Amino acid sequence: IGEIRRYLRDNNSIRVSRSMKDTAYKALQIRERLTSSGSQEPTIAEIANEIGVDKEEIIFALESIQEPISLFEPIYN
Amino acid sequence: MQNNYVIFKIPSLSTNESFARAAVAAFCANLNPTIDEIIEIKTAVSEAVTNAIIHGYENTVGEIQIECKIKGQLVEIIVEDYGSGIVNVEMAREPLYTTKPELERSGMGFAVMETYMDEVVVLSEKDIGTKVIMRKTISERKK
Amino acid sequence: MQNNYVIFKIPSLSTNESFARAAVAAFCANLNPTIDEIIEIKTAVSEAVTNAIIHGYENTVGEIQIECKIKGQLVEIIVEDYGSGIVNVEMAREPLYTTKPELERSGMGFAVMETYMDEVVVLSEKDIGTKVIMRKTISERKK
Numbered sequence: 001i002g003e004i005r006r007y008l009r010d011n012n013s014i015r016v017s018r019s020m021k022d023t024a025y026k027a028l029q030i031r032e033r034l035t036s037s038g039s040q041e042p043t044i045a046e047i048a049n050e051i052g053v054d055k056e057e058i059i060f061a062l063e064s065i066q067e068p069i070s071l072f073e074p075i076y077n
Numbered sequence: 078m079q080n081n082y083v084i085f086k087i088p089s090l091s092t093n094e095s096f097a098r099a100a101v102a103a104f105c106a107n108l109n110p111t112i113d114e115i116i117e118i119k120t121a122v123s124e125a126v127t128n129a130i131i132h133g134y135e136n137t138v139g140e141i142q143i144e145c146k147i148k149g150q151l152v153e154i155i156v157e158d159y160g161s162g163i164v165n166v167e168m169a170r171e172p173l174y175t176t177k178p179e180l181e182r183s184g185m186g187f188a189v190m191e192t193y194m195d196e197v198v199v200l201s202e203k204d205i206g207t208k209v210i211m212r213k214t215i216s217e218r219k220k
Numbered sequence: 221m222q223n224n225y226v227i228f229k230i231p232s233l234s235t236n237e238s239f240a241r242a243a244v245a246a247f248c249a250n251l252n253p254t255i256d257e258i259i260e261i262k263t264a265v266s267e268a269v270t271n272a273i274i275h276g277y278e279n280t281v282g283e284i285q286i287e288c289k290i291k292g293q294l295v296e297i298i299v300e301d302y303g304s305g306i307v308n309v310e311m312a313r314e315p316l317y318t319t320k321p322e323l324e325r326s327g328m329g330f331a332v333m334e335t336y337m338d339e340v341v342v343l344s345e346k347d348i349g350t351k352v353i354m355r356k357t358i359s360e361r362k363k
């Protein structure tokens with residue numbers, strides 16, 4: 001546990017909101033790269049695998065870069 | 078792929094809308110969706126949750142229950158509130174129909190849910206609450 | 221920052237462990253924790269959820285309830301199962317104590333929870349279930 005704590009302390013000052021945004025941008029870059037090279041659109045599992053995080057994390061990370069939907073705005077496309 | 082479910086309850090605070098839609102989408106991650114399918118699920122859930130917050134619990138804060146059931150590639154999402162209820166569901170579901178024009182509501186929430194989900198069922202009773210059931214099949218993808 | 225909570229119920233499938241910790245972490249993200257603090261919370265939740273799955277519901281699948289309450293900068297997480305229960309909680313909490321050495325369990329789950337959270341309370345009764353209550357205060361940061 002001491003080893004785990006020492007490893008963790010290296011990340012001390014970075015806020016999770018920042019790291020979530022980073023994960024989200026990486027995910028979008030990977031999707032862009034795989035789609036433009038002619039392959040089928042990648043799945044969340046493929047992206048998560050490439051970044052090395054749980055697939056649920058990718059989804060919460062993508063949420064963190066989404067503009068909050070205003071309750072006072074029409075939302076449809 | 079096993080049957081699975083999650084039921085979660087949160088207070089109807091607008092700050093929880095983002096968490097609720099992301100949590101449902103994250104639970105669906107096991108079905109191996111694309112980012113587009115994730116966005117579709119989040120948008121539909123958002124509409125239902127927003128409705129519970131601003132219409133169901135209009136001037137108050139109450140509990141919203143969201144249930145997500147997975148059977149194979151089928152996901153069923155139920156968003157439930159115990160608030161004001163809808164008097165005339167058929168009319169409420171009509172595109173552009175809104176009881177809050179002063180909030181610049183578009184009246185398109187149900188239309189959006191119907192666009193992004195394969196099936197939408199709305200059960201409601203005045204002063205008892207509203208239950209929105211949405212289903213979507215996520216296509217299988219090669220691993 | 222408002223008081224807020226979420227309560228989830230999920231079946232005790234190991235596939236739900238990653239969902240549970242990601243969801244709790246996302247809910248706590250509003251408190252603006254550091255990466256360390258989030259990893260600590262996720263690890264503690266993981267230990268409690270794993271225990272519910274492999275000990276609480278050893279040869280079966282049952283429901284796990286996870287509650288996350290936020291009051292200011294304080295987070296309280298409760299992981300509850302309705303399974304086998306712990307006969308001697310004090311003994312179970314001792315580091316290295318495990319009833320499953322054949323699974324190469326380290327017996328360190330409670331030690332990890334106590335290291336990463338500020339307070340851990342374990343309530344349990346044989347054949348009724350187990351409730352693990354963990355609290356942590358997230359430090360405020362300059363805005």
Ligand SMILES: Nc1ncnc2c1ncn2[C@@H]1O[C@H](COP(=O)(O)OP(=O)(O)O)[C@@H](O)[C@H]1O
Pocket residue numbers: 124128129130132133134158160161162163169170174175176177182183184185186187188207
């Ligand atoms: N959960 C709910 N509780 C009470 N009324 C609701 C609920 N959801 C929808 N409604 C009613 O149905 C109408 C249409 O909803 P919707 O299509 O989402 O449009 P909007 O939210 O923009 O008004 C609302 O204006 C409201 O009167």
Ligand SMILES: Nc1ncnc2c1ncn2[C@@H]1O[C@H](COP(=O)(O)OP(=O)(O)O)[C@@H](O)[C@H]1O
Pocket residue numbers: 267271272275276277301303304305306312313317318319320325326327328329330331350
């Ligand atoms: N939810 C639970 N239900 C039943 N027994 C439990 C539960 N959580 C912990 N225990 C008991 O406490 C012991 C110690 O748990 P822990 O410190 O996590 O070590 P480990 O899981 O590696 O055995 C377990 O071996 C088990 O006997």
Ligand SMILES: [Mg+2]
Pocket residue numbers: 124127128185186187
């Ligand atoms: Mg609406």
Ligand SMILES: [Mg+2]
Pocket residue numbers: 267270271328329330
């Ligand atoms: Mg353990």
